[in-house]
Amino acid sequence: MYPFEYLRPDSVAKAVAALDGEARYLAGGQSLVQSMKLRLSSASALVDLSAVDALSGVAREGSTVRIGAMTRHSEVARSADVRAAIPALADLANSIGDPMVRNMGTLGGSLANSDPAADYPAAVLGLGATVQTDRRPIAADDYFRDLFTTALEPGELIVSVGFPVPQRAAYVKFKQPASRFALVGVFVAQTTGGVRVAVTGVRSHAFRVPAMEQALARDFRPEAVAGIRIDAAGCNSDLHGSAEYRAAMVTVMAKRAVEKALAG
Ligand SMILES: Cc1cc2nc3c(=O)[nH]c(=O)nc-3n(C[C@H](O)[C@H](O)[C@H](O)COP(=O)(O)OP(=O)(O)OC[C@H]3O[C@@H](n4cnc5c(N)ncnc54)[C@H](O)[C@@H]3O)c2cc1C
Structure with missing residues (x-):
C-alpha cells in the first residue's frame, strides 16, 4: 500500500x-x-x-424510502421501513456477499464503485431511484455510464438515495458462488408509472430491457417475457459464463423475478 x-x-x-x-x-x-x-x-x-451521521439511516418520506449513503447493507436488510415498503430491496441487501461484507459495505460505496456485477444498481435502476449528491439529484436512468463509471464528477459525494415505493417488486440473481456477486441479476418493479426491468452482471453496467417492460405492462405474468431475448453482443464473457449464456439467463431470471413479485 x-x-x-x-x-x-x-x-x-x-x-x-x-x-x-x-x-x-x-x-x-x-x-x-x-x-x-x-x-x-x-x-x-x-x-x-x-x-x-447525516449520511446514515433509513427514513420513509411519503411514497419514497430515503437511505443514507453510509447505510450498511446489513442495516438495509434489517430495516423495518425497508422491509415494509420495499421488501425486494431488503432481500437484495441481504443477498450481498457474506456477513462481514454486509456489515461494512455501504449503499453509497457500492453505487460510486459501480461494479458491473453489483446488486444495488439493479434496484436503483429498477425502481427509478434518485441519487442525491452534495450538489444535485441524479436520476437512475442518467447515473450508470460505463464499466466502473458513473455520472459522478470528481469529488462529488453521494449523500442518499431516494427509492420510490413500488406496487410490487422482486429481485432474483444467479450468484457467482464464491463472492455471491451477480452473474445475472434481474430486478422487476410494477409502479404507478409502469413496469421497470433492470439487469446487472451482464454488460459493463446495469441496464433496462424496454421490450420486457412493455410486455409486462400489458400482461404482468412470467409468460409475457418468456420469448424475449436480449442480444448477446456486448454482454460480459468470462470463465463463469459466456456472453450467450448470460444473455439467455436474463430471460430465465426475469421470469423468476415476475413469479416472485406475484407471489408477494
Ligand atoms: C468478498 C466480497 C464479496 C462481495 N459480494 C458482493 C455481492 O454479492 N454483491 C454486491 O453488490 N457487492 C458485493 N461486494 C461489494 C461490497 O458489497 C461493497 O458494496 C463494495 O465493495 C463497496 O464497498 P464500500 O461501501 O465499503 O465502499 P469503499 O470500498 O469504501 O469505496 C468504494 C468507492 O466508492 C467511493 N465512495 C464511497 N462512498 C462514497 C460516497 N458516499 N460518495 C461518493 N463516493 C463514495 C470511494 O471513494 C471508492 O472509490 C463484495 C465485496 C467483497 C469484498
Whole structure:
C-alpha cells in the first residue's frame, strides 16, 4: 500500500472540503482498501465518512424510502421501513456477499464503485431511484455510464438515495458462488408509472430491457417475457459464463423475478 493521510470529518461540508487533489472518500473500505493494498489504486488522503451521521439511516418520506449513503447493507436488510415498503430491496441487501461484507459495505460505496456485477444498481435502476449528491439529484436512468463509471464528477459525494415505493417488486440473481456477486441479476418493479426491468452482471453496467417492460405492462405474468431475448453482443464473457449464456439467463431470471413479485 502506498502511504496516505487519514481524515475523519464529521459533516458533509467538511468531507467535501477535504476532498482535494488525489484524495478519496472511504466508506466501508470493501473495494477501496483491497485495491489500495494491491497497489491497483492510491490516494493522497482517505476521507473517512464514518463519522458523518447525516449520511446514515433509513427514513420513509411519503411514497419514497430515503437511505443514507453510509447505510450498511446489513442495516438495509434489517430495516423495518425497508422491509415494509420495499421488501425486494431488503432481500437484495441481504443477498450481498457474506456477513462481514454486509456489515461494512455501504449503499453509497457500492453505487460510486459501480461494479458491473453489483446488486444495488439493479434496484436503483429498477425502481427509478434518485441519487442525491452534495450538489444535485441524479436520476437512475442518467447515473450508470460505463464499466466502473458513473455520472459522478470528481469529488462529488453521494449523500442518499431516494427509492420510490413500488406496487410490487422482486429481485432474483444467479450468484457467482464464491463472492455471491451477480452473474445475472434481474430486478422487476410494477409502479404507478409502469413496469421497470433492470439487469446487472451482464454488460459493463446495469441496464433496462424496454421490450420486457412493455410486455409486462400489458400482461404482468412470467409468460409475457418468456420469448424475449436480449442480444448477446456486448454482454460480459468470462470463465463463469459466456456472453450467450448470460444473455439467455436474463430471460430465465426475469421470469423468476415476475413469479416472485406475484407471489408477494
Ligand atoms: C468478498 C466480497 C464479496 C462481495 N459480494 C458482493 C455481492 O454479492 N454483491 C454486491 O453488490 N457487492 C458485493 N461486494 C461489494 C461490497 O458489497 C461493497 O458494496 C463494495 O465493495 C463497496 O464497498 P464500500 O461501501 O465499503 O465502499 P469503499 O470500498 O469504501 O469505496 C468504494 C468507492 O466508492 C467511493 N465512495 C464511497 N462512498 C462514497 C460516497 N458516499 N460518495 C461518493 N463516493 C463514495 C470511494 O471513494 C471508492 O472509490 C463484495 C465485496 C467483497 C469484498
